[in-house]
Amino acid sequence: MIEIKNIKKIYRMGDEELEVLKGISLEIKQGEFVSIMGPSGSGKSTLMHILGLLDKPSSGSYKIFGREVSNLSDQETAYLRAKIIGFVFQQFNLLSRMSALENVALPQIYLYEKNNHQKAMKLLKEVGLENRMYHKPNQLSGGQQQRVAIARALVNSPSIIFADEPTGNLASDQSNDIMSLFKKLNEKGITVIVVTHEPDIAQWADRIIKIKDGVIFEDIRKKDLSITEEKKHKISIKSAFLNILEIYENVNASIKSIFSNKVRSFLTMLGIIIGVGSLIAMLAIGYGAQKAIQDSLSSLGANLLLVIPGNIAQGGISMGRGEVSRIKQSYASLLKSKFSYIKNVDCNVQGSRQVVYGQNNARTSVLGALPSYPYMRNAIPYYGRFFSEYENSKMEKVAVLGQTVVNNLFGNQDPVGKIIKINRKNFKVIGVLPAKGAAGMRDQDDVVIVPLNTAMKSLFGKEYIDLLWVEVDEPQNVDVAIKGIISFMRKEMGTGENKENPVSVMNMSDIKEMFSQTAKTFSILLGIIAGISLVVGGIGIMNIMLVSVTERTKEIGLRKAIGATKRAIMLQFLIEAVIISITGGLIGIGLGIGSAYLITKLAKWAIYVPITAIAMSFGFSAIVGIVFGLWPAKKASELSPIEALRYE
Numbered sequence: 001m002i003e004i005k006n007i008k009k010i011y012r013m014g015d016e017e018l019e020v021l022k023g024i025s026l027e028i029k030q031g032e033f034v035s036i037m038g039p040s041g042s043g044k045s046t047l048m049h050i051l052g053l054l055d056k057p058s059s060g061s062y063k064i065f066g067r068e069v070s071n072l073s074d075q076e077t078a079y080l081r082a083k084i085i086g087f088v089f090q091q092f093n094l095l096s097r098m099s100a101l102e103n104v105a106l107p108q109i110y111l112y113e114k115n116n117h118q119k120a121m122k123l124l125k126e127v128g129l130e131n132r133m134y135h136k137p138n139q140l141s142g143g144q145q146q147r148v149a150i151a152r153a154l155v156n157s158p159s160i161i162f163a164d165e166p167t168g169n170l171a172s173d174q175s176n177d178i179m180s181l182f183k184k185l186n187e188k189g190i191t192v193i194v195v196t197h198e199p200d201i202a203q204w205a206d207r208i209i210k211i212k213d214g215v216i217f218e219d220i221r222k223k224d225l226s227i228t229e230e231k232k233h234k235i236s237i238k239s240a241f242l243n244i245l246e247i248y249e250n251v252n253a254s255i256k257s258i259f260s261n262k263v264r265s266f267l268t269m270l271g272i273i274i275g276v277g278s279l280i281a282m283l284a285i286g287y288g289a290q291k292a293i294q295d296s297l298s299s300l301g302a303n304l305l306l307v308i309p310g311n312i313a314q315g316g317i318s319m320g321r322g323e324v325s326r327i328k329q330s331y332a333s334l335l336k337s338k339f340s341y342i343k344n345v346d347c348n349v350q351g352s353r354q355v356v357y358g359q360n361n362a363r364t365s366v367l368g369a370l371p372s373y374p375y376m377r378n379a380i381p382y383y384g385r386f387f388s389e390y391e392n393s394k395m396e397k398v399a400v401l402g403q404t405v406v407n408n409l410f411g412n413q414d415p416v417g418k419i420i421k422i423n424r425k426n427f428k429v430i431g432v433l434p435a436k437g438a439a440g441m442r443d444q445d446d447v448v449i450v451p452l453n454t455a456m457k458s459l460f461g462k463e464y465i466d467l468l469w470v471e472v473d474e475p476q477n478v479d480v481a482i483k484g485i486i487s488f489m490r491k492e493m494g495t496g497e498n499k500e501n502p503v504s505v506m507n508m509s510d511i512k513e514m515f516s517q518t519a520k521t522f523s524i525l526l527g528i529i530a531g532i533s534l535v536v537g538g539i540g541i542m543n544i545m546l547v548s549v550t551e552r553t554k555e556i557g558l559r560k561a562i563g564a565t566k567r568a569i570m571l572q573f574l575i576e577a578v579i580i581s582i583t584g585g586l587i588g589i590g591l592g593i594g595s596a597y598l599i600t601k602l603a604k605w606a607i608y609v610p611i612t613a614i615a616m617s618f619g620f621s622a623i624v625g626i627v628f629g630l631w632p633a634k635k636a637s638e639l640s641p642i643e644a645l646r647y648e
Contacts, residue, residue: 002028007060022214033186035205043214052162054642082110082563086153090165092145094137101133110563123151143174254576268544271537272584280592288608307468325502326464341477346469356421357409368455384416384431392451399427402445538628545632557644570637577629585621
């Protein structure tokens, strides 16, 4: 069954070498009850660990059922530990977060088997713990914990039981109970190999092997064991790949680990929560500004052109070699009369002024416009009327209010017919504009519109207009109109051929593109700032996972001892990192959306939370968990089983 030849084990202690095993050769037949004895430091435990595939020899040959184990892959070695070998440790090595029943059933997942609690219950009954199945290890005595460990070693019906000082932490009566269990197991045909330094414990075995200074100096058989069927017994070793049962158990273990360290887990998530929340809120502001601007511009019409002073050049506005270009109001009527495809024109001047009604006052935007304004902007007053050409020509002091101004000054009162003061001048309210909503961070309803001539002379003292709007009759005439307007302006403004255009003409698609690019840049910058928080959160996850690996080193060793592969261990810690990250991400998404809508209420900004932003934030948080959890997970997976079990 077991055949070792000239096994040596050498440890390096700095520059020196310590030879613990010095060429041991040994055969153990199936069904034997073997006790390996020796004083501390004799090498008996090292030999046990090599036989149990927890450690590797420095040299020599080790065969189990005729198969050389030194050539086995990690998956095949793990399968042997899970199926052929059952381990009982001196320190019990039970997982504190699991009940006795869950501890016993744990090795089954590494053999592609669902946790068979019926079998685990049966084994616990056989070791006398039918009333302690759902107790945690800290609720059990030392003898009871060792019985749980024995039941765990038996759950996969192994051919060999290795017990390393199984009674070292038990009282004498408990020791006898444990050894009686081993004796019964051996009588059922299971090979039992016990390491001990106590002669009375060794006497339970049928064969006693004594080791001293790394060599066998005595091998005593109390009785001969003749097994005729051993040559026919073969083990088919399979590669142990990841399976859904492992994933389920790892998720369950990760959740228990997270809840067992609630404060630390929350603080670990905090970086992700802040990062994702900031990302969602910032993107919501950016996307909201972009969408609001696009909606606002779309409502103006596709055939609308904006004429502004100066030539828009890359990097800013050039005013034609230092000259200041100005647009006269008279150009508007000349354009309309000259070009048949120009349907309508509007001139604007604008500025910020204090508006007062009774005890209420507000700082708002005042716009001077022509009577064509509501028809070109789809802004016909829903209540009252717009001013006429007669009122504009006579510089009448009349005003049309946006909904925000109405709310600020009048509340629930009817504003039409009331007198308001703008720059201490009385204006009569004649209408209320339809609500347009916010465009990014600007409230389109926070505006007062007055006749152009009134605004230029009485409010702003301007001789030239700020903006000229031109409405073209058909979309196909837009490009022709742009060229015609520029040519007309060059002639009227006396701009020479060798000079830059005195004005710039933009259609709605140009303006949309400009504002969209600005909003996108704004969103990207905000996203980068929020992304930095995510990276910081990821570093926090990595640090905590490294601490977790250190804290759970013994658990890693135990899982490997009962059949876990490197990939299974890596998956376990990676899943935990991803759960922390995704949970933080989900909380962050909720916090970000809530913050975005709070900003909407307080600042009156347009907010839009697209599904893509939520998906991107969720994906980013998952990626952060994977990237920053990978190194701690890999570090955990590469731990040697025996080194991990010895960790203090």
